[in-house]
Amino acid sequence: MKSILLSLALVIGLAHAAAAAPQIGAPAPAFSGINTKGETISLADFAGQKVVLEWTNHDCPFVVKHYGSGNMQRTQAALTDAGYVWLTIISSAPGKQGYVSPEKADQLTASRGAYTDHVILDPEGTIGHAYEAKTTPHMFIIDEQQILQYMGAIDSIRSARQSDIPKATNYVLAAYEALNSGEPVAETSTRAYGCSVKYK
Numbered sequence: 001m002k003s004i005l006l007s008l009a010l011v012i013g014l015a016h017a018a019a020a021a022p023q024i025g026a027p028a029p030a031f032s033g034i035n036t037k038g039e040t041i042s043l044a045d046f047a048g049q050k051v052v053l054e055w056t057n058h059d060c061p062f063v064v065k066h067y068g069s070g071n072m073q074r075t076q077a078a079l080t081d082a083g084y085v086w087l088t089i090i091s092s093a094p095g096k097q098g099y100v101s102p103e104k105a106d107q108l109t110a111s112r113g114a115y116t117d118h119v120i121l122d123p124e125g126t127i128g129h130a131y132e133a134k135t136t137p138h139m140f141i142i143d144e145q146q147i148l149q150y151m152g153a154i155d156s157i158r159s160a161r162q163s164d165i166p167k168a169t170n171y172v173l174a175a176y177e178a179l180n181s182g183e184p185v186a187e188t189s190t191r192a193y194g195c196s197v198k199y200k
Contacts, residue, residue, distance in 0.1 A: 023148065050141065051141070062195055064160075076116060090121055131151075134192055138192040
């Protein structure tokens with residue numbers, strides 16, 4: 001009897017884990033987090049709007065590649081100009097690479113000329129684990145019905161070299177263009193590349 005109960009608990013646990021994992025075409029995992037202004041920001045706040053989630057770590061060479069070249073800012077500008085909400089998420093734990101105070105996060109946003117609506121601090125990794133965010137950057141696009149439409153890399157060339165950017169396919173822009181024209185997203189899930197997220 002004990003073994004049966006243990007097996008049942010395992011099956012239920014695995015089913016719950018599978019249901020909780022982010023899946024293309026399924027509702028995006030709900031979350032709430034605190035932004036750099038101390039405000040609580042929830043995904044539910046943006047129902048009826050398209051949302052982008054960007055995981056970042058300012059000390060990661062791959063993040064430096066995309067911000068130092070202006071590629072991330074151009075991508076942000078294109079989507080936010082089209083009405084998307086852009087949420088930048090920092091899941092680095094205290095004492096780990098990329099961890100910043102709210103003030104430092106705002107300084108980075110200003111100094112890089114980033115187009116982000118909110119920077120959300122996730123030092124416990126709660127949001128990061130909900131989305132199974134693995135790298136910086138790691139990108140997600142959520143539609144007006146809060147259905148996940150894209151997750152993965154920002155582009156197709158897995159390097160830290162700025163010279164590769166013009167040769168790469170920007171998956172985020174490609175997904176945006178498809179959604180904007182009412183067409184299916186060609187690449188809905190790609191393998192993210194970059195530095196590992198510095199969880200606790």
